[in-house]
Amino acid sequence: MARRVTAIESLLVEKGLITSDVVDAVIETYERDVGPLNGARVVARAWVDEAYRGRLLDDGTQAIGELGFGGAEGEHLVVLENTPEVHNVVVCTLCSCYPWPVLGLPPRWYKSFAYRARMVREPRAVLTEFGTTLGDDVEVRVWDSSADVRYMVLPLRPDGADGLTEDDLVPFVTRDHMIGVVR
Amino acid sequence: MGGMHGFGPVIRDPSDRALDERPFHESWESRTFGLLVATSAKGLRTGSTRPAIEEIEPATYLASSYYERWARGLEAALVAGGSLTSAEVDARAATGEGRPTSSRATDPELAAAIRGFLNGSAPTSGEPVTAAFGVGDRVTVRRMAPVGHHRCPRYVRGVTGTIAAVNGGWPHPDADAPEAVYRVRFDMRDLWGDDAEPGALYIDLWERYLS
Numbered sequence: 001m002a003r004r005v006t007a008i009e010s011l012l013v014e015k016g017l018i019t020s021d022v023v024d025a026v027i028e029t030y031e032r033d034v035g036p037l038n039g040a041r042v043v044a045r046a047w048v049d050e051a052y053r054g055r056l057l058d059d060g061t062q063a064i065g066e067l068g069f070g071g072a073e074g075e076h077l078v079v080l081e082n083t084p085e086v087h088n089v090v091v092c093t094l095c096s097c098y099p100w101p102v103l104g105l106p107p108r109w110y111k112s113f114a115y116r117a118r119m120v121r122e123p124r125a126v127l128t129e130f131g132t133t134l135g136d137d138v139e140v141r142v143w144d145s146s147a148d149v150r151y152m153v154l155p156l157r158p159d160g161a162d163g164l165t166e167d168d169l170v171p172f173v174t175r176d177h178m179i180g181v182v183r
Numbered sequence: 184m185g186g187m188h189g190f191g192p193v194i195r196d197p198s199d200r201a202l203d204e205r206p207f208h209e210s211w212e213s214r215t216f217g218l219l220v221a222t223s224a225k226g227l228r229t230g231s232t233r234p235a236i237e238e239i240e241p242a243t244y245l246a247s248s249y250y251e252r253w254a255r256g257l258e259a260a261l262v263a264g265g266s267l268t269s270a271e272v273d274a275r276a277a278t279g280e281g282r283p284t285s286s287r288a289t290d291p292e293l294a295a296a297i298r299g300f301l302n303g304s305a306p307t308s309g310e311p312v313t314a315a316f317g318v319g320d321r322v323t324v325r326r327m328a329p330v331g332h333h334r335c336p337r338y339v340r341g342v343t344g345t346i347a348a349v350n351g352g353w354p355h356p357d358a359d360a361p362e363a364v365y366r367v368r369f370d371m372r373d374l375w376g377d378d379a380e381p382g383a384l385y386i387d388l389w390e391r392y393l394s
Contacts, residue, residue: 001211001250001251001254002209002210002211003276003277003279004254004258004272004276005211005214005215005218005254005257006211006214006276006280006281006282007271007272007275007276007280008218008254008257008258008261008267008272009214009218009282010275010280010282011267011271011272011275012218012222012227012261012266012267013282013288015266015267016288017222017225017227017266018218018221018222018225018227018290019288019289019290019293020282021289021290021291021294022217022221022224022225022290022293022294022297023214023217023218023221024217024294025217025294025295025297025298026216026217026220026221026294026297026298026301027207027213027214027216027217029298029301029302030206030207030216030301031205031206031207031213033302034301034302035206069302070302071300071301071302072300072301076309076350093184093185093186093336093338094184094185094334094336096249100301101302104206105206105207105216107195108195108208108249109193109194109195111249112193112194113184113187113190114190114191114192114193114194115193116184116185117184117185117186117187117188117189117190118190118193120185120186120338120374120384121185121186121188121338121374121375121379122380123380123382124380124382125380126193129192129193130193136381139381139382139383140380140381140382140383141382141383141384141385142382142383142384142385143384143385143386144185144336144384144385144386144387145387146334146335146336146386146387146388147334147350147353147364147387147388147389148309148350148353148364148387149350149364149366149387
């Protein structure tokens with residue numbers, strides 16, 4: 001496949017249809033500028049600012065846009081709040097849709113057949129593979145992003161994190177928290 | 184893929200976490216992604232790659248990696264758009280030549296425009312449309328055997344759930360105008376039987392899929 005892709009790019013460049021610097025720029029954006037750190041900033045803000053949290057849950061796209069994040073695959077972002085009684089986790093069974101502006105491009109396991117097939121059918125079993133065990137008192141909600149809405153989980157603020165600033169809290173938030181495979 | 188049985192554990196290589204963090208694991212994967220965005224922005228292909236990917240013959244689909252499927256979708260779309268032929272790609276791929284380094288042509292304006300599109304805000308909450316259903320309504324997903332591209336997974340067909348939200352109107356491949364999309368909540372037992380894990384599944388479905 002590598003040769004085929006190289007061939008496609010070479011042919012398009014030779015025909016004057018595209019230039020390679022354009023391709024380079026796209027790659028650079030997703031290797032350097034757009035990634036889970038964006039989402040972590042959103043979560044940390046929501047943890048320290050109650051009013052922001054409210055806006056985030058009410059209109060995710062708008063509130064995420066306040067921090068300067070948005071764009072492709074983020075035209076309609078919905079943020080799902082984890083609570084002591086509810087745990088949310090996101091999947092796309094049809095193809096692997098993912099909220100790019102806040103999480104970047106998805107990890108390989110998210111796109112795997114195993115994840116796409118099993119998360120909607122046996123979420124708790126899959127979650128234990130990620131080290132996440134939930135009691136029966138917690139409702140597990142699986143979200144299949146089958147249309148144009150893109151989902152991100154707002155994880156629970158860690159215990160003992162009171163008094164930490166927004167910047168201090170950012171490292172606590174991982175991509176796995178925001179997909180929902182980790183609580 | 185939803186609910187298809189026979190798949191084992193979700194594989195993540197703990198020794199490869201650093202690799203897992205990167206969006207592209209090999210150079211050709213990153214070029215595939217870059218080409219997809221660039222060719223779309225330049226108008227060399229139209230529409231989504233999903234239809235072409237979904238048409239990949241099942242055995243090939245299951246044996247192909249994510250970016251392999253996208254690369255196939257990219258080639259199919261470019262051929263359909265008339266930019267190249269598969270024969271040309273076959274011939275060039277057979278030479279094993281690398282990318283042309285002698286071409287000095289650049290298009291910084293298009294590069295910047297694409298970066299803006301990828302990063303900038305284009306929010307929407309869907310078009311205002313008449314919605315047949317409202318929050319709380321019980322709905323059943325229609326049974327169907329669609330030909331070609333669609334957005335209704337098999338595992339919810341024939342199952343009854345509850346409208347949790349109305350998402351506004353969104354384009355559908357078979358519709359001329361935006362159509363209402365609903366967030367529907369299903370009890371896991373209604374999807375998978377009495378032995379199912381307790382819990383709920385939420386999925387977004389176009390109105391045409393519901394009754």
